[in-house]
Amino acid sequence: MPLSPADDAFAQGLAAALPDGTLRRAEPRYLEEPRGRWQGAQGWVAAPRSTQEVAQIVKACAAACVGIVPYGGGTGLVGGQIAPQGDGQPLILSLERMTAIRAVYPDENVLIAEAGAVLADVQVAAAEADRLFPLSLASEGSARIGGLLATNAGGVNVLRYGNARDLCLGLEAVLPDGQIWHGTKRLRKDNTGYDLRHLLIGAEGTLGLITAASLRLSPIPAGSGTALMVVESPAAALKLLSVARGQLGEGVSAFELIHRQGLDFLAEMLPEVRQPFDAPPEWMVLVEVGLAQGLDPAGALERLFEAGLEAGLVQDGLIAQSAAQRDDFWAVREQIPEANRRIGAVSSQDISLPLGAVPEFIARGDAVIAEIGQFRINCFGHLGDGNLHYNIFPEPGRSRADHENQREAVKRALHDLVHEMGGSVSAEHGIGRLKVGDLGRYGDPAKLSAMRAIKAALDPLGIMNPGAVVPPATEQSP
Template sequence: MPRDSADSGFIDALSQHFPGDMFARAEQSYLEEPRGRWQGARGYVARPRNTAEVSALVKACGEAGVGIVPYGGGTGLVGGQIAPEGEAETPLILSLERMTQIRAVYPQENVLIADAGVILANIQTAAVAVDRLFPLSLASEGSARIGGLLGTNAGGVNVLRYGNTRDLCLGLEVVMPDGSIWNGLKRLRKDNTGYDLRHLMIGSEGTLGVITAASLKLFPRPASLGTAVFVIRDAEAALELLSMAKSQLGESISAFELMHRTGLDFLSKTLPEIRKPFGDHHPEWMILMDIGLPKGLDPQDALETLFVSAEAEGIVTDAVIAQSDGQRADFWSVREHIPEANRRIGAVSSHDVSVPLGELPHFIARVRQAIAQVGEFRINCFGHVGDGNLHFNVFPPDGKSRDLFLDETKQIKRLVHDIASELGGTFSAEHGVGRAKKADLARYGDPTKLATMRAIKDALDPKGIMNPGAVLS
């Protein structure tokens, strides 16, 4: 484990070999995470401008035994970007915020190469500039950086069609724990030359190295887009609608999001300016669906045909199909603001779980029943049902503070994760492990997998300087 802290003496020594404005005392923004559940130790932040400076910094920290916390946009929800107060040593925060160059774009190859500090929205814009699409999309895309998104293998709303961040990456440039640089920025779709270090680094949450650049996949932009909100019979009907939609629309479905009445009730209470698709009437279960079609096909006709078929089968009871880009934006604003409304209400326990698609209705029913045995709680179940990822969040009764129920948090979390595991699922679908879910990884992780992870960590980072305390204890 790291031996020394990134204290003023260490920073003064480093400053003699680096530009004078690279180091600073870490401001509060580096010490917080979006849910306010973690408070970082007040140390120093380094802001290198290029891969060579990252390499030199990591090498110096390795020689001194100083830990490093790689920092992207700070949007992670499991504390992976925070080194908590109270630990024996204070690591150096290594922020990639100055590494914001889009190095190259190859439209004919559908490839874009970017520094790790490029904000996701800027990558999307660069893709549009060459009439291409970079499909990764999530609520924090205006501040999340591509290095952190790769480090956590972020998901988002378009996984159903395009996959996780892992599936959107062709190659990486990574600074290893000894300061050496792995130059893996290839543009190849096929490279069958031994162990794939790219997939090892993606999802490692900064514990095996620092991602400094990535070669990313682009896609043709759909000629026309369509969005609709369907009112479904019950949670099981979500799977019936998905199956029918796939049969009729194939791979054109980019998003298939489950929403519950509770989420819209929370929006009405905390963010009343957000326009809801059915006004003040909030149906119990809804599906927000996005499709993208090639030239010559009408998305509204496709969605109307789907509605007629689903209504005839008793799967849906109502629907609103967006008639303009503005209405599409309103529909997505509802989905994107549900997490903020949740935060303002204050959850007793939040969960990011994944179960096999066929088990989703059973999971929802079983967990609701189990939580009812613990107490009278409100539940907001929503998420990317098209790929089996649910955000299952538990809230106090109306009018009561979450602080009154914190003693139940551990019990609720345990039963939610136990049921997900029993059904062949996982306790972390897209948020990662970080520091918040290390105990869950130890409890639910396969022993052979955990042993292999530790062996890899020990082999690549024998001094334990890379994001100490994250993922593995």
């Protein structure tokens, strides 16, 4: 069934039924995304203040067959928050006013937050209760809980604490017919039928709108330590990870792989970021550990360095001697995406592979790209969970616009390789609109059939984030 536009007549009728100021014209920030690949259609934004108002808006959209595009912090990198021009005129629904921390239960390690709460504010609320909310990523100052759950966000601490899915005990959500599901229970065990929580997490707003969540907290480690270690190769880094986990078990919180190209981009675009080594190494890893009371993080990292040196895996290293130095180390990793953005990527890949396949992929990926043309490759990411950001850039003196005719070929060649090696073409950013075709091409036919059936059952009008995530039935897997 074709959708109707959220035109002025629809918006005026809806506005009359809601508190003043709930609806307004979409400002430019709602029509843009960080990589500049998508431009949204002009229209209206609804910014409700409560779950009841969200339900009222969804019911009105369902009655008029108007599409809804959910908007969180706007930090998504696959176009899930943008309805491109030519896709009708859906209503943008922003949860930016629903920011409350509803409750904190320190003894239960639970925090309940509304979907519009910014990740950094949730982290602060947990810390004030002497607890840790471990989801951590570069956009945590603007990314919102609802969007993070809707995309099943990852970040640097997945190795120890898991994805957003693993940090959620329950949800409150508005379903496509306007019903409110009150599921913010604080239970670890609840086997009462289908788990709607896991269905909505990662669905990117295509099956319902998350309005609040019960989040899993953790004790703050009594001691933490951070180190940068120079490794000979990705294969050496992988072996060092195995050594680290053998020595420290779940004490390893993060294990990030960084290539020299990322340091070169920082020097070029963000010279204020302090470089850790006088001469940038070809490969290094950023290791963070968090240990229980009575254990010495610095000593643990020293023993890891010594074991790596003895095994021929580590060539050099630095262990943070202060909180300021630890922040400097992390600034290097966290500012790489910003330097990438300023350089301008021809094609950016968010992929995951079996851990043992990562070194082979990096070698084969470099060869695949060399066959297409001359590029710079910045490969970095969360080695501990097999998630690489494998990004392709123009050579000095050229821009991404010079390679626009090669962008699709680059993506296709790399995604073909990922699929061949048993990986995923979307590790932590989601499908959005950017990768709908990829999911149709590489997705398992049975999974795609089930996804379409679920979408049709829960959202028969197709109003929830139309055009995102679910490939049309015409898309065929290889």
